Amino acid sequence: MDQTNRSVVVDERVVVKWLTPPQPLPHPAPDVHAHLAAVGFTRTALPYAALVRHGDPGELVALVTAYLPDARDGWEWCVAEAAAGRAAFAADLGELAADLHAAMATPSPVFPAPVRRADLGGAWAERARAALREALELTGGADGAWLAARADTLRALIEPLARAGETPLIRVHGDLHVGQTLRWRDGYAVIDFDGNPTLPGADPYQPAVRDLAQLATSLDHVAQVAIRRAGAVPAEALRWASAARERLTSAYRDRLAAHGLSWLLPELTPEPFEIEQECRELIYAARHLPRWRYAPMGVLRARLAPRESEETT
Template identity: 70%
Template sequence: MNPSSTEPDGPPSPERTPTAGDGATAALVAALSRGDDPPGGQAVVRFHPLPPVRATAHERGFDVDQTNNSVVVDERVVVKWLTPPPPLPQPAPQMFAHLTSVGFTATALPYAALTGRSAGGAETLVALVTAYLPEAADGWEWCVEEAVAGRTAFAADLGRLAAGLHAAMATPSPAFPEPVRVADGDADGGWAARARDALARALELTCGEDGAWLARHASELAAGLRGLGRAAGTPLIRIHGDLHVGQTLRWREGYAVIDFDGNPTVTGADPFQPAARDLAQLGTSLEHVAQVAILRRGADPARALAWAAEARAVLLTAYREGLAAHGRPELLEESLLGPFEIEQECRELIYAALHLPRWRYAPMGVLRARFPHRTEETA
């Protein structure tokens, strides 16, 4: 959702969470690469064969803030230890199985998912094992560089990447035999109500000058959400759920979308959603990149905002063309983009208030740019 987030650590087993350098992760990868059961009594779901790895292989961590604890083994395999292990079912293993089956490769190749049981006996997701992508840069790094330089050609790559992902998600597989549904007349009781709740929560949690600004614009924001109540007939697919530039790596061989864990700030949402929700979040994240460039890199505000607008337009054009090339143009209901974008900014404000206060400048910067020059009413 944003370029820096943390959560309390928790163990994948009753004993401890493996960390880089203690040898436990390399031992796991070595066992999996031999076809053995994982040490420690956990169960494993396999997606692709692992490369051969020695139990004494080198381990290292990542020099970035992470929600979970990821360890790189032998510069070829990444093990993401979930901290704490969430209860199953979780979206990532299902997504891995589906994408493997339909041949989607624009991601870190999934090798395996490790499951275990909590102290209370519930089945949990302990770890995800994927390929390591050489020379990979996080989107909050490479995309800010693009913003500072004023380049937007990359956005076409992101649009095609998102279109390819959604076309793959709409393709039947043993994991998702019926991957496309259609929104019925109860859409207003789901998406619209959830968006209104997000706006109300953002108004409640955002304080100070920003909170006052938000309150003055509440009616405009609410009006922008009304389109969510008129979406009957929209195709629904299993979307990424948390698709922003930070989930797109630029690596030696191109771009890859990662982290199919779903949105950490949303609970209880139907996994089948309009493709427009992913695209809206990806587009607004480009606007967040512009705000990062302004604050952290001293970019000219007018130029950064113009860059974001151009990048979003390039993204949308490439996404439309990508869906058409895959024969799935009907997956995008464009009338939902604006409302989902407003909802996303509300969710960013909620996240900032609850987890990362310093992030508030980014969604507020986006909202102020979208609703400028309002004449304030005076008593």
């Protein structure tokens, strides 16, 4: 995915991320940086400063963080793993996500302790339905026809959200995908706490499973990128994605349990959130990056193919 901001490395010591254009305050990143520092989370680039232009409202101009030596963006290193058929790394990503959520669930002077809500399923379902409606409106051509023919199936996959029971809410990353994970000299780091660019103004307190679902679907996107750009055999890339997702999810659950936080994951499965995310990827492609459409369309086709095969047998 293309980066919408501009990052400049200064003397291999700091990275200055210029927001283009500057974003109105309040912006999520400074508070997240302050919280993670307060609870001792170190699996990110150490935050140094936020540059703000004062006004009414003020604007966040840039963020300054530590430089991570030998860092590679997830859309580079993870595509290479997919092309080579290696999935062991996914366990490390699962543990990274669980460590992040454990830190987000630790109260600080910035963020409160997790809360439990039992009345949000309807709102989540309607948000997902709205994303599907918009994706259907914005996706044209053969892809749009394919999507429209399966709209009822996609709606049915979203509907479990409406029946969500009591669910713990934490401050989530909000845009957690492989592109937000750096592989660097000392391991893995999660970065970019700017929120979801496809859903400005979203409540930053969400169930942890929403972040997990987005991270898992990004592995499916990596498989599509590997097919398109690295010459991966489609069937092999899809098997890789399935294996990577399984490792990711298993490691995440085990690490969350080790933190004593298994209760952060409700009975609700990730699938409805994953379907919503693919719709948001289609919206993003239509509005900002048309060439990206192949990835979410490829994921949806692969996800629905087994169901359609069962229906015809």
